[in-house]
Amino acid sequence: MSSTGQQGTRPVAIGSLPVGTGPAVVLRGASAAATPSAAPERSASRPASGAVAGQDGPAREPDGKHADGVWLRPPAGRAAAELTRVRAWWDGPLLAEPATPDDLPALAAHADALVLGPAWAGDPALVTVAGALALPVVLARGAAALEDWLRAAGAFAAAGAPGVVLCEDGALRASSGPSGVAGPDLGLARAARTRSGLPVLVAPGDDPHLAAATVAAGADGLWLAPEAGPDDLTAAREAVTLVGALIREEAPGSVDDARQAIDRVDAALAVLLERRARLAGTVQRLKPVGGFAGRDMERERRLVAAMARRAPLLGEHRLAPIMNAVIEAGLHLAEETRRDTRDNGGKPASHGAEKASHQGGHRSRTAMEALAAPAPDHD
């Protein structure tokens, strides 16, 4: 394990994927092919497992990336065939849920982790058999109470499972509550993580924007349904990157891991810098004298001092030149935009930021954009 992990959490390796240390992970369900008797191969009907049949691989994000890991719930008696089929296009971390104990040998041969629900946890004989496979166990909560969930996790560890990851999957399995909207219990997931020291995955359900809240609540990973599309994957990845950069402690142990952690922080910085530039542009428009001519050095000194209270390592004297560059970039952008607007007969002209996003063509809405929709009337 290349880093020390989240405080108090015991990381678990699922194949090559560390869970509970480093960034939160994104796992996505793989489609299970329909059984020949239920529907022809490649049909779009829904098999008993609830997965969409007929897809050959996991959805990709627009940039071509897959999820970090794939999970599968093959129909009874089809585990070997389904796992072999998925292994043909996916050699990364693979998690599988057995429909019956007869599926266990196939899982032991092909999967990196067992996904087990409350029914297994309630049967001591099954716990013993599953623990003896020496695969990590992802223990779905289903509708279990916190105490029962944690007790079951302890039972799998005692039976020999080399690691246990909890999965709050209430959104996938439980029927919707009084609100009519099914969703994960983030408070319960957080309590389970604190109490047990085990990594916790959370299924954010049908609303991709819950991914950000899920990471903010401290989840070590997102558990996406097989139906999750590229935009859902992108929203999940954005939440992991941006929200994780703000709240998730990392202690990387290699240059590569440290650079990846820096990339996530830079991604969050970029979103915030863009947002700040828009707001600073609004101030230039509203002030009696905007732009460089209306510069207010006392206000700049005070904002640097306030920032230094949150960034004591950097301190005022290091933050001051950074913020000077940030503020001047914003003023240049505001003046450029004002000139463009004037040249455009008073109509708002596309400035740099807009041009860039237009050039990129269609861009899906990110988690951070959804959290903090930018003001539409920027300068």
Ligand SMILES: O=C(O)C(=O)C[C@]1(C(=O)O)C=C[C@@H](O)C=C1
């Ligand atoms: O607060 C203002 O008056 C601004 O114009 C905004 C801003 C900034 O970017 O934060 C920019 C220039 C000023 O010198 C001070 C602050």
